[in-house]
Amino acid sequence: MKIAIIGVGTVGSAVATAVKNTGFVHEIVLYDRDAVRATAAADDLGHAASFGFDVKITAVSNYRGIRGSDIVIIAAGANQKPGETRMDLLNKNTAVISDIIPRVMSNVDAKHVKIIILTNPLDVMVMLAQKLSRLPATRVIGTGTMLDSARLRTILSRQLGVSTQSINAYVLGEHGDSSVVNWSSVTIGAIGLDDFCRQTKISLPMTTRNTIAHRVHNAAYEIIRGRGATWDGIGAAAADLLRCIINDEHRILTVSTVSGTGTDMVAMSLPRIVGANGITATLRPKMSAAESTALRRSGKIIRKNYDAI
Ligand code: NAD
Numbered sequence: 001m002k003i004a005i006i007g008v009g010t011v012g013s014a015v016a017t018a019v020k021n022t023g024f025v026h027e028i029v030l031y032d033r034d035a036v037r038a039t040a041a042a043d044d045l046g047h048a049a050s051f052g053f054d055v056k057i058t059a060v061s062n063y064r065g066i067r068g069s070d071i072v073i074i075a076a077g078a079n080q081k082p083g084e085t086r087m088d089l090l091n092k093n094t095a096v097i098s099d100i101i102p103r104v105m106s107n108v109d110a111k112h113v114k115i116i117i118l119t120n121p122l123d124v125m126v127m128l129a130q131k132l133s134r135l136p137a138t139r140v141i142g143t144g145t146m147l148d149s150a151r152l153r154t155i156l157s158r159q160l161g162v163s164t165q166s167i168n169a170y171v172l173g174e175h176g177d178s179s180v181v182n183w184s185s186v187t188i189g190a191i192g193l194d195d196f197c198r199q200t201k202i203s204l205p206m207t208t209r210n211t212i213a214h215r216v217h218n219a220a221y222e223i224i225r226g227r228g229a230t231w232d233g234i235g236a237a238a239a240d241l242l243r244c245i246i247n248d249e250h251r252i253l254t255v256s257t258v259s260g261t262g263t264d265m266v267a268m269s270l271p272r273i274v275g276a277n278g279i280t281a282t283l284r285p286k287m288s289a290a291e292s293t294a295l296r297r298s299g300k301i302i303r304k305n306y307d308a309i
Contacts, residue, residue: 001025001246004066006100007076008032008041008059011118014235015075016045016057022239023053024246029066030059032076063103070112071245072104073238074129077119082225086120086176087305094309097125101132110135114245114278117142118234122175123256123302126267128309130258137258137267139278144256144269145171146237148179151219155212160202162188170254170285171216173268173298180294181213185285241274248276252283266299266306 003019005012008030016028028045032038042059049055060066077096078089097119104115115133117140119125126142133140148171153164160167169186173179186193197204223230244251254269257279273281287295 001071002027002029002069003242004029004031004069004072004104006031006066006072006074006104007096007119008034008038009075010079010229010231011234012073012075013041013045014231015073015118015238016041017048018235018239019073019242020045020049020055020057021052022243022246024243025055027056027058029069030057031061031063031066032059035059035061063107066104067107069108071114071116071242072108073116073118073242074100074104074125075118075238076100079229080120080220080224083221086122086220087124087301089120090124090305090309093119093121093125094128097128098132101129105133105135114139114141116238116241117256118238120175121302121305123267123269124306124309126256127258127265127302127306130267136278138280140257141241141274141278142175142256142267142269143234143237143241144175145173145179145254146241146269147233148175148216148219148269149254150233150237151216152181152212155215156186159204159208159212160188160196160200170271172254172270172285172291173295174302175256175269176301177217178294178298178301179217179269180291180298181209181216182285182287182291183209184288184291244274245276245278250275250280255279257282263303266303268295268299268302 030038038059046057077093117126122142130140152169153167157164170182188196252271256267256269258267271283272279
């Protein structure tokens with residue numbers, strides 16, 4: 001299994017580390033328009049690989065080097081500076097994705113390749129990448145709200161005293177400020193959240209839920225304020241998505257992909273079944289009227305920004 005990572009900055013390097021540590025790939029090629037940076041990352045990661053799984057990690061100086069890649073992960077582009085929103089990156093990263101996708105497509109097998117988008121604003125970049133690549137939407141996948149959902153599960157785990165592995169809780173919509181916490185579908189093991197709270201005598205009133213949702217929405221801003229960027233969470237999310245594809249796991253992940261037609265066409269995160277062929281099904285979770293309204297609003301925000309590019 002050969003993986004290409006385009007953009008080897010903070011996020012690309014973290015993704016390479018996490019992917020290398022899965023043990024599921026034999027070769028990772030790194031491309032960055034800053035060739036010195038890519039070479040240095042390949043050297044450092046190659047040294048790290050000698051302590052674990054035997055993965056060949058090389059920097060390539062042009063797109064011919066990505067030939068034969070089964071999956072291409074795109075982590076290139078401007079990142080948020082403190083106080084900046086993901087949508088603030090729209091113009092800069094439209095140029096980046098427009099530069100990268102045609103070059104990628106000239107060097108991969110369009111019948112099989114899967115493209116994973118990490119670049120923000122994520123959902124708009126997924127739409128752009130799908131349009132430029134002309135690949136089926138099922139094979140142009142954004143990590144979407146996988147990370148936001150992980151943040152939600154982590155907070156709930158501490159609040160409820162239950163492992164994150166036993167919590168099914170999803171954040172839907174935009175990977176950004178309009179994302180929606182889908183409280184209506186949360187289950188703890190086989191039990192709905194309200195029932196779980198009753199049985200365990202844990203109080204989780206609306207005010208607490210709103211505070212949790214606020215923490216999820218603001219997690220990236222807080223991390224960027226504290227350490228300049230976010231990378232470990234997205235690295236792990238990308239590696240998890242990759243593992244799900246490579247092993248044809250058919251797990252349900254909140255990833256972003258294009259769906260709908262005409263003016264309804266939009267990319268956003270919903271629970272989707274992911275396997276070796278990419279996304280094989282999209283599921284509509286239980287939603288309150290307020291959550292449905294918020295999700296529609298989120299889709300409109302993504303679409304408006306896509307139309308603006
Ligand atoms: P960074 O500045 O550290 O690295 C970006 C890299 O992209 C640089 O090495 C740069 O040389 C390279 N690059 C830029 N344009 C390029 C091009 N046209 N071709 C090839 N390489 C190019 O930034 P970062 O912190 O690694 O963030 C990268 C992206 O990931 C940002 O858009 C950021 O917002 C996004 N991000 C997404 C998530 C998520 O959950 N999806 C989480 C964190 C960051």
